[in-house]
Amino acid sequence: MTSLDSLIQENPPLAREFLQQLSKVFRYVLKNKEKGLVSLETELNFIKNYVALLKTRFGDSLSINFNISDEVLDLHIAPVTLQILIENALKHNITNLANPLSISILNQNNYLIIENKIQLKKQVETSNGQGLNNLKSLYSFLSEKEVLIESNGTFRVKIPLI
Template identity: 75%
Template sequence: MTCKSHKKKDFLAKIFAKPNQTVATIILLMAGIAAIARWYIFHIELKYNLILSLISLIVLSSTWFFFRWLYSYFDKIMPYDRGIVRRLVLQILVSLVFVLIVTRVVFLIGSSFIVFQTTIARESTNLAQLAGISSEILLVFLLNLAHFSYYSLQQWRENELRASNLEKEKSQVQFDNLKNQLNPHFLFNSLTSLDSLIHENPALASDFLRQLSRVFRYVLQSKEKGLVNLETELHFIKNYIALLQTRFGDSLKIVFGISKEALDLQIAPVTLQILIENALKHNIANQHTPLIIKIFNEDNCLIIENPIQLKKQVETSNGQGLTNLISLYSFLSDKEVIIEQTEVFRVKIPLI
């Protein structure tokens, strides 16, 4: 949907946000226009014009109350989704008959109390009668159009909300899948490292196992959480980095620059793990070309950047990590996840 159509919907939403005030304004406006037309076109005297204006207000108000009842009744027995054309045609016919009847009845009652038959005889020309009937038909069409527009707006709102909720649920499910899998390659490599450490350095193997258990405990504990504070995420990521450095050694360097003020701000769980994993997946990390990943905060954003030193061949990936992260944050924050690629690859995550 274009920006222009969104503005149109927002405009309609404002109009129909207070329907009673809107209708009262329309009724007064129509009665005023009719009074001006009677004075300017038919030159009706002021006192008679006031009487006719009062009759107009009574007709318009009673018509509106009748329409509210009629629409409510039709909503129960003949909703729009069962046939819009049939509903509108029947609705227009019934409301038009009501307007024609109530106009005549009110006019007859009014003229019996106040004598201005001479004026009626003089002004009740074919043109005047045609103008009166035309205004009544126009009133009916306008009321039905307004009601159908209101119905359409409500349907649009519900569909937009439903679509937004479905997208959010989809993004959350995809992100949960990322958290649950925690990269099988990482688990395999960690277990391989643990196997070799058990024989070479049992004490280090024991420490490695504790860190591995902390990593997976965090993933399990954060499974039901939408957000965690940055300090908690940093505790987790430091355990994760310790496991990585058992494998990479000096080939991987992580530099932190997080201010104390940012520690209480929130972030989606395992965001840093996904971004570090993404950097290792696509970039060379060895003794000759160590991979240096910087993690720091700036302007309520967490920034993760690394030099671009791409591998010739990237390990198998579905390429959904960053995509799902961007989608999730679009629901968590008004700010977007920003990806920049110059001399370095930089991702800016909004802190919430």
């Protein structure tokens, strides 16, 4: 909302576009919050609206790249999984023009992979360390395959496609 407030004064046409994207994000969350699963295609359509909001805020200091095969679009994930993982990357990593953050979203072997180069912030203000654990717990009920987390210069989370 703070971003929208400043855009209203600085760039009304961009503020209008931001508000339209924001309303799509809210609509998706309200419509799907009670669902256990959504198709990957539905989640990707939602996350592209969310990414548009982030690009308004972060500009060229953030890039999110998608490389998803068409054959997995009908598989399922829990709603807002991608939003949680993108927010996690933004919360823990430096994101500025000198150190742009690049997040890749791809699929491999019936997993959705979200990865970024590690460029940790010195201090994370609002982290309780439970976000990824909650996601792992949720997927333990949804799939026999577990959420996999790897960290070796690149932080990678693998979400089973259902």
